[in-house]
Amino acid sequence: MEPPDRRPRAERARQIADVLRQRITAGAFDSGPLPDERTLVAQVGATRNAVREALALLRAEGLVERRQGVGTLVVQPKYGHGLDRLAGLAEALDGHGEIVNEVRAARILAPPPAIAERLALAPGEPVVHLERLRRLGGRPLSLDTTYLTADIGVPLLGHDLAGRDLFALIEETSGRRLGRAEVVVHAVSAGPDTAALLEIPPGTAVFALDRLTHLDDGRPVDVESLHVRADRLTLRATLHRGSA
Template identity: 70%
Template sequence: MNEPVDASPGSSSGRRIPAGWVSSQPRAERARQVADVLRYQITAGKFADGALPDERSLGEQLGASRNAVREALDLLRFEGLIIRRRGVGTRVVLPKYGHGLDRLAGLAEAMTGYGEITNQVRSARRVTELPVPIAERLEVDPSAGGVYLERLRWLDGLPLSLDTTYLTADVGCGVLDGDLAGRDVFTLLEETTGHLLGSAEVTVHAVTADPDTAALLQIPDHAAVFALERLTRLSDGRPVDAESIRIRADRMALTATLHRGHVQP
């Protein structure tokens, strides 16, 4: 079956386009498909210098009309991924960094090679009473108390995430004595307990940033952020670390490699 030929104004004569991207599609749908491809390229770091090719070149690479490319770029600009300036071209606003969800790693460990991670310790204190929902997650009595940490994480001088952490009292007090400004909590936990971390249950959802969080992360009020809730256990299965992390969605992409197990017929 022959593929349709793009005969839109400004297109290269005889240039073939993917069969699904035909002119009978609604224009918004064609633009969205192009935007999806470009978004993947941006988050995967395909534009190393931050500059995107011009509209004509993108159209040739993607097999799309210039109109579709132009509208796709407008979508990505609205999402805050790119900026477009006359005489300068189209550029990625900020690089997105991949953080794998298929391996238990602290932020500094996960971002190795991307830049320098620094931590602003906003709170590090013992608490005599844990919030009941936190105590239930950590499988301790609320009156057992614990340790509360709040850190603003920076990557190469720009805020990346706001992390709040509750630790059980027996391990948290040792973590308080560690270098919270310079090291991951995961590393401090393993050194304090003498045991490796074993597993974590993670839930990720999208929320709008409250004004205080937005100010700390230097993003507009009500901008979208990743909300990551994580309960981390030692290798013996004991929960020791309950975290709530707000991550700038414009700076990080959460990734995972998934394997399909045997499916019973």
């Protein structure tokens, strides 16, 4: 017989919430409500009070909601975006709905020195600056700020920036293949302007992705800063262990 679990209930609830969150983001409950409390108690091996606290944590995150006579439902699906392949958002979310880009800026300018340095440009050398609010299913998903070297970016200005991924357009217009990208992911609090555009309360946690993309010859051509609604997207990768 196993000894009783003497951990604080708040700790058990947190760990149960982690398990349920993983199942939700994996799509386990897309077709209907979560199992009832009695079933969840049996599945996770916890008390009903701990399960109730775990569900309360998920409700506070905005991940689930309780509906009278129905049960606990996933509020909205989270879409998975893999980090182990260089792909545009529309490519990564193919089959989940139409991605529409609201182009808020598309211009040629002299970049900030830090951007010029990352793109290996001389000071004052022009770049193409794009800002796009990206929607999935009509709802905001991310706010993307992009700086492109002029030879790559200028040809894009005459193309469908509202309906196409930049990566595909870059390869089409340049005749070159993209090679690799370095990506850094932060968790940040959305400021008032970003929050208003993404239609979330100010201070809400969002993913901030910094990405530097290179052509297949190694030349850096694309610096991006993406603010992504963390309640709508999960970041996934398949990692292989190799030599240190």
